[in-house]
Amino acid sequence: MNSEHLYFTAETTSSGVIQRDFTIGDVTGALWSPESGADHAPLVLMGHGGGNHRKSPAMVGRAQLLVADGGFHVAVIDAPGHGGRPRTAHDELEIDAMQRAMAAGEPVGEIVVRYNAHLAERAVPEWLATLDALQKVPEIGADGPVGYYGLNMGTAIGVPLTAVEPRITAAVFGLHWPEALAEQARQITIPIEYALQWDDEHIPRESGLALFDAFASKEKSLHVNSGTHKELPRFEAHSAVRFFVRHLVRDVPAPA
Structure with missing residues (x-):
């Protein structure tokens, strides 16, 4: 996909967000940008969760927050x-296996891990080509900092992507x-x-802690909240914005 070009197909503006x-190629995407002050602003790539899509409510909400509060693309x-x-036929088989396990009240972790790893193999090259194309958009450019934000399947794709993409900082x-x-986390x-x-009914807390521990980052923060898998507090999205502001927004030297 490295030679593919990016084509904008629709545009809307609302509350200062474009x-x-x-x-x-055959990959569909969405780009949110500030209506003003967007020139060479940092870029945040976001991965959606399983069964969702680029403009699911969670993605739109997080994107608008990142643009409004952080000034990001x-x-x-x-x-x-x-x-x-x-x-694909493989997609259908794996989705059917997950749905049958959930209907029977059986653990789905093994199926989800296997299927998400398969999706990551397909998605990482697409993300690399997308980043190449986005950095050719004049208001983004090739020199600005890049972050990645993804939970659930967004993590399954984002970890291998981040492990091989040095532009993500x-x-x-x-x-x-x-x-x-x-x-792959050990390479990051x-x-x-x-x-x-803490009360995730699908992912044992020991498993979540093990993945956090695997990252080789000297600076890493663990945010633990009570509640089940789908009860992640909305304020964590605000925390993510502050995190990216700290690490992606370059300090402007004060006037002499």
Whole structure:
């Protein structure tokens, strides 16, 4: 995908935030930017959760927050088999296996880990091509800092992406098992913020702690909240904005 070009297909503006849909080959994405002051602002890549898409409510809400409170550009692409992207036969088999396990009240971790690892193999090259294309957009440019923000499946894709992409210099992850990710996490040394739900009914707290521990970052913060898998407090999104402001917004020298 390295030679693919980015094409904007739609644009809307609301409350000082510009939202543009784009395509890169057969990958569909969305880019949010400040209506003013966007020139060479830092870029945050966001990965959505399993079963969701680039403009699911969580993605739109986090993107608008990052733009409004941090002044960032924010980009999300649909993972393979998500949004309007077609599913393969393999996708259908894995999704069916997850749904049957959940209906039977059986653990789904092994299936989710396996399927997410498969999706990451397909999605990481797409993200690399997307980042190349986004940095050719004049108001983003190739020199600005880049962050990554993804929970659940967004972590499953984001960890291997961050492990191989040196342009990403800060990341927020969370809510995933360590299997298939711990080895790549050990290759990551950039600042990390990690979210964990103490009462997660799917991911044992020991598993979440093991993945956090695997990151080789000298600066990493663990944010633990009570509640189940889907009860991550909304204030964690505000914390993520502050994290990216600390690490991606370059200090402007004071006048002499």
